[in-house]
Amino acid sequence: MNNVSISPAGLEPNLLREQFSYDRPPLIAFDGVNVPMDRPDDLFITDTTFRDGQQARTPYTVRQITELFDLLHRLSGPKGVIRQTEFFLYSEKDRQAVRACQERGYEFPEITAWIRAVAKDFQLVKMMEIRETGILTSCSDYHIHLKLGLNREQAMEQYLSVVRSALDAGIHPRCHLEDVTRADVYGFVVPFVQQLMRLSEESGISVKVRLCDTMGYGVSYPGASLPRSVPRLLHALRTETGIASSQLEWHGHNDFYKVLTNAATAWLYGCSGVNGTLLGFGERTGNTPIEGLLFEYMGLTGDTSVDTRTVTEIADYFERELGYSIPPMTPFVGKSFNVTAAGIHADGIIKNEEIYNIFDTDRLLNRPLGVLVTDKAGTAGVAHWVNRYLKLSGEKRIDKRSEGVQAMYEWVVAQYGDGRTTSLSDEELLGAARRYLPGLFPA
Incomplete structure (x- = not known):
């Protein structure tokens, strides 16, 4: 593992204008560098239907969340293919939903939380007695400089302070690297993950990293350049930071119609977990659909332990209970797909x-x-x-x-x-x- 330091250029934003000019579609650059596949033995799915998915639609009621949680549990199967699902904790209704799902006593999907990288949010996780929480750790200069008004060193220290608080309380942190496909990989992302791995080693608690393709810029093409190359992102983190596949998770958006392809590519290049939502609900064009991930997972692994008929029950629930009209051509769940x-x-x-x-x-x-x-x-x-x-x-x-x-x-x-x-x-x-x-x- 090389010792990579935070870039001195972090005092000023690097907006990577050669790829992201904004006045035209983003450039898919190629530098001809290819990296080997490194598929983990353990592949799994995580869910954000009640977090990212709920940001894009009318909020679910506590009863609806509980019933969807039951369906997710059934879809997880005996092996827990859908390993975790995350929740907001901010409102009393959010917390009621978490308590109702906790009372189910399911092993899978495990209930996790999502917070911002601020101390007061962390208190909610402790109050709800949740073992693992996601923490928003925006990593592109678009977010660090233009949204947060910080420089890279300030942002990193803010993020690390919340991670330390989680570790001190015995809670497993999951850092969400927001906008990673528009970030300076060696100037910020790698040094930050190196620090996380040091904290993980010192504490004896696994620290996870979720790679968030927030704007859907990721590409799977051989020879594509960083930061948009999904294979190169994973290779850089695996080789430069020593992070294990089991600590890595991919979270994609569908702005450029690449959401499932990028998710599968993440699996193939060293990422154990891929995050999605039921029917792909999520910000703007949505997240990776859980039902699509499930069939991709089965195709890659040959695992048939899951009762896939639950997918149809979930689709029926969205139409009957939630009044959502599924576009008829939608794979697996649309009325015209077959x-x-x-x-x-x-x-x-x-x-x-x-x-x-x-x-x-x-x-x-x-x-x-x-x-x-x-x-x-x-x-x-x-x-x-x-x-x-x-x-x-x-x-x-x-x-x-x-x-x-x-x-x-x-x-x-x-x-x-x-x-x-x-x-x-x-x-x-x-x-x-x-x-x-x-x-x-x-x-």
Whole structure:
């Protein structure tokens, strides 16, 4: 581990204008430096639905938080794939929610807190008897100089003083390196984490570091430059500070549509934990969706210990209880994510649904493959809808070439004769099926 000192340039802000000019999209710079993958043995997910996720929507009630916490617990599975979830502590309602979840007595997800790097916030963590807390430790000069009005040395000492207070009380600190993908990595980030590792060694208490891609600037491309390169960020911290993978966590935002890719890249390059929220709720474009992380985790590890059908229950809860209309094309949870509209696709599905389905969505998500019936669906689409809706299998399945299906499809086409553009509802199709396929409906 090299001894890296805080940059003297820290007296003046370094805004990295060669990459972040502000009057144009940020430049993705390349210097050709590649680093090796270093995937940890233990990969896990952490949750911030009740912290970052709650900043982007109407606040949850105590009951809603408790019920979502129950669903997160079920989604964690027996191995605790979703290891932790964090809470605000500022209002009495926040604290009531924490107490209600503490009373559940679950091992996973562990309840943690989030505070600013000020002493009075730390008192809340002690009062609530929470073992671990996140601490906001902004690390780019945009935040240190322009938001906090400090220089780097002042910011570092303020952050370290709160970490020392946590360690003195036996509480595990988790430092959130806000805006790390726009920070001076060797001028501030590495020296700060070196100090954290010294405190951790002296105290015997593990200090965690959450790398916060606050503005979604992170990239996964080989040869990309710091501070935007996710592989290079993790490599720098692992090699220069001695921090262990188990102490590292990634927290991303989706401003440039890279949130899941960056999260998976963080796993592959040495970060054990990746942080997300249910349905991706979070500041601006949102955080990494927990449901996306879960399937990425399963793909990387082969672990099938989790009951993924809970994902569908969570989606149903958001729509039914919280009144949130999930965009229909949203992977895994949107109503159209496994529904095909093209007739030629429906024809393939009838032969073998693996042709146009990403996996067995019925078994893994309790979401059977669907066909959107319009005038473009063809007789194959109509036959698939009938068989799926009426649960016909084996010899009972209706063939697309049957006279009844042919007549029903003619009726479908006629519905679009006056310019209709919306798909047909199940109720409309059921009425047509009763008319054209009466033999399927016993008197």
